[in-house]
Amino acid sequence: MVELEGAMVVDAVPALSKRLAAISGPGEKVELDLSAVTDIDSSGVALLSLFLRRMEASGRDVALVRVPERVKRTLELFPFVDARVQEAEDRGSIFDRVGRWAEGIVNLVLHFLVVVADTTWFVATGVFKKRGVRWHVVIYEMAQMGSKALAVVALIAFLVGATMALQSAAQLRQFGADIFVVDLIGISMTRELGPLMAAIVVAGRSGSAVAAEIGTMMISEEIDALKTMGLHPTRFLVVPKILAITVTQPLLTAFADAAGVFGGFLVATFYLDVGAQPFIVRLQESLYLKDVLTGLIKSVMFAWLIVSVGAICGFRTKGGADAVGRSTTTSVVAGIFAVIVADALASLVFYFGD
Amino acid sequence: MVQREYNIVVDKLVARYGERTVLNGVDMKVRPREVRVILGGSGCGKSTLLKHIIGLATPADGTVELLGVNLVEADEPEKDAVLSRIGMLFQGGALLNALTIHENVALPLVEKTNLPREVIDEMVAMKLALVGLSHAHDLTPPELSGGMKKRAALARAMAMDPAVLFADEPSAGLDPITGAALDELLISLKNQFNMSLVVVTHELASVETIADQITMLDKGHVIAEGTLDEVKATPHPMVQSFFGRQGEGEAERRSVLQAFEDDGGAR
Secondary structure, rough: EEEEEEOOOOOOOHHHHHHOOOOOOOOOOEEEEEEEEEEEEHHHHHHHEEEEEHHHHHHOOEEEEOHHHHHHHHHHHHHHHOOOOOEEEOOHHHHHHHHHHHHHHHHHHHHHHHHHHHHHHHHHHOOOOOOOOHHHHHHHHHHHHHHHHHHHHHHHHHHHHHHHHHHHHHHHHHHHHHHHHHHHHHHHHHHHHHHHHHHHHHHHHHHHHHHHHHHHHHHHHHHHHHHHOOOOHHHHHHHHHHHHHHHHHHHHHHHHHHHHHHHHHHHHHOOOOOHHHHHHHHHHHOOOOHHHHHHHHHHHHHHHHHHHHHHHHHHOHHHHHHHHHHHHHHHHHHHHHHHHHHHHHHHHHHHHHO | OOOOOEEEEEEEEEEEOOOEEEEEEEEEEEEOOOOEEEOOOOOOOOHHEEEEEEEEOOOOOEEEEEEEEEOOOOOOHHHHHHHOOOOEEEOOOOOOOOOHHHHHHHHHHHHHOOOOOHHHHHHHHHHHHHOOOOOOOOOEEEEHHHHHHHHHHHHHOOOOOOOOEEEEEEOOOOOOOHHHHHHHHHHHHHHHHHOEEEEEEEEEEHHHHHHHHEEEEEOOEEEEEEEEHHHHHHHHHHHHHHOOHHHHHHHHHHHHHHHHHHHHHHH
C-alpha cells in the first residue's frame, strides 16, 4: 500500500516520480491510495499511467484505491488509468448478501413453477382444442429430440451393457455364478441405466438446444414479438417440445434397454460361455414387466425435467450472445443434475413402494 | 367501431428495473391517426415506455390504457382483442428465424383467426407486396438484408390491419437512404390504414419528416411535448443540445478525446 498526497500537478510530479520509481521489480499487488490527493492534472495522470505500464510489464497488479470524486472525474477521461480504479466494495452485511441470494433462489423457483404450470395448462387445454397445439411442430421436434438421438443413445447403452457384463463377470466367476450376469444386466439396464443414459444424452443434445433456441429468441426480441401478437411463448415454444419428448423419450429408453441387454448378451455368449439359449431363458425368468415399466415411467419424468429446465434457462437469458452460451451450459449441468436427483428420489419411492 | 378520443393514454407512469427508476411520472396521450415520435438520448427510457404501452412490462406505478383497455388488469380475451389490433415493429425485426418470411407474416393470422388458408395466403401476399417483398416469400430471415428484414417485420406487424402501429427505432442500423425509404413507407401505410403510429427514435432526420407530435424524454421525465416547432422552442438545455445548437461542440470534444485515447493506447 502506497499513499500519495497533495496535488499531483506539474510542480509536484518530479518528486512523486522519484517515490514511485523506488517501487520496481516483481512482487505482490501494489495498491496506490489516492485518498489524500487534492488535485490532479495531465502530468499527474501521465505519471500514474507510466507507473501502471511499468508495473504491468513486470507482471505486477496495481489498483488505485480510495480515489476522491474530484480526482476520479479527471481519471475518467483516460480509460487506461481509469480501468485500474477500484470501486469501494459495498456488498452490504452478510445478512444483506444472504437475503439477496435467497431472494434470487425464490424468484428462480417461482419462475420455474410458472413455466411448469403454464405448460401443464396449455397441454391440458390445448390437446382438445382446434389449433390448441401446433402438431406439425410436435412432429418436427420428435425427429429432432428422438430419431436423431437414437444412434448415439443406442451406442452408449450398448457399450455400458457390454462393459458392465465384463466387469461383473470377473466377480461372478469366482463363485461360479456366471449365469447371474443375466439378472444383473437385465434389471440394471431396464430399471436404471437405460433411462439414465438416454436422459443424459438427451439433456446434452436437446436440453441445451431448447435453452439456446429460447435464449436466442429472448435477446433478439422474438419472444416479445410473440407476446405482442398475443401468442404465449410457453404455448408456442415449450408445449410442442414437451409433447414430442413425452413420446420419444420412452422410445429412446426402450432402445437403450434393448441395446444395453444386447451388449451384455454378446459378452455373456462370446466371453463368459453362458450361451445364447440359457441367456434368453434366464432373461425371461428374471426380468419382469414391472422393471421395464418402472424405467419407462422414469424416462417420461426425466424428459419433462430436461425440457422444463432447458426452457427456464432460455427464458432467463438476459444480455447478449454470450448470455445464450451461459444459459446453454447451465441448462446441461442443471438438466443432468435434476435427472440424477429425480432418479435417486424415484429409486427410493420404488424401493420402499415394493 | 367506437371512435375514441385517444388510442393511448399513459398516466403518471413509473417504471423500475430493480432499484433503478427508469421512468418517473410520464404522461402521454396519442390520438387516432396521429404520428407520435418518442424522442431522447440513449438510456432515457424510450424503449421502456414502449414496452409498458404494449403490455410487455408491468408499471411500478401509474396506468397505461391502450385502445381503452388497461392491459395489466384485462383478462385474456380482452387482452387478445387489443393485441390483435396493434402491430409492433421491433428494432432488429424479431422475425422468427425458423420460419420463412411468408410463414412469419402469416403467423398472427394462422394463430389468431379462423380464416381459410387461401384467404390468409392472399393477405400475406398483399402485405408483402405493400412493403416490396413479393419475391421473398420463401426466404428465411437470415437470408435477408437489414432493410429487408425491417420491411418483412413491418409486413408482419401490419398483418392484422392494426389500429396502432409501434416502431422501435425503425431506421437504426440502416443507411440513411434505406432509413428514409422506411420512414416514407411507414407514413404511407399509416395514411392508407388510418392508424396511429408511435415511433421511438433518436434520428433527427426521421423526426423532421414524420412527426405530428413529439414526446421528448430525458432521465425518465417528459422534458418537452408538442409539435416539432413547439418542442424546438422549449428552452430545456437537453432539448436545445439535441436539436443541434450545442450538439456540434459536444461532438467535437468527443472526437478530440477519442483521438487522444487512441494515441495513448497505441503506445
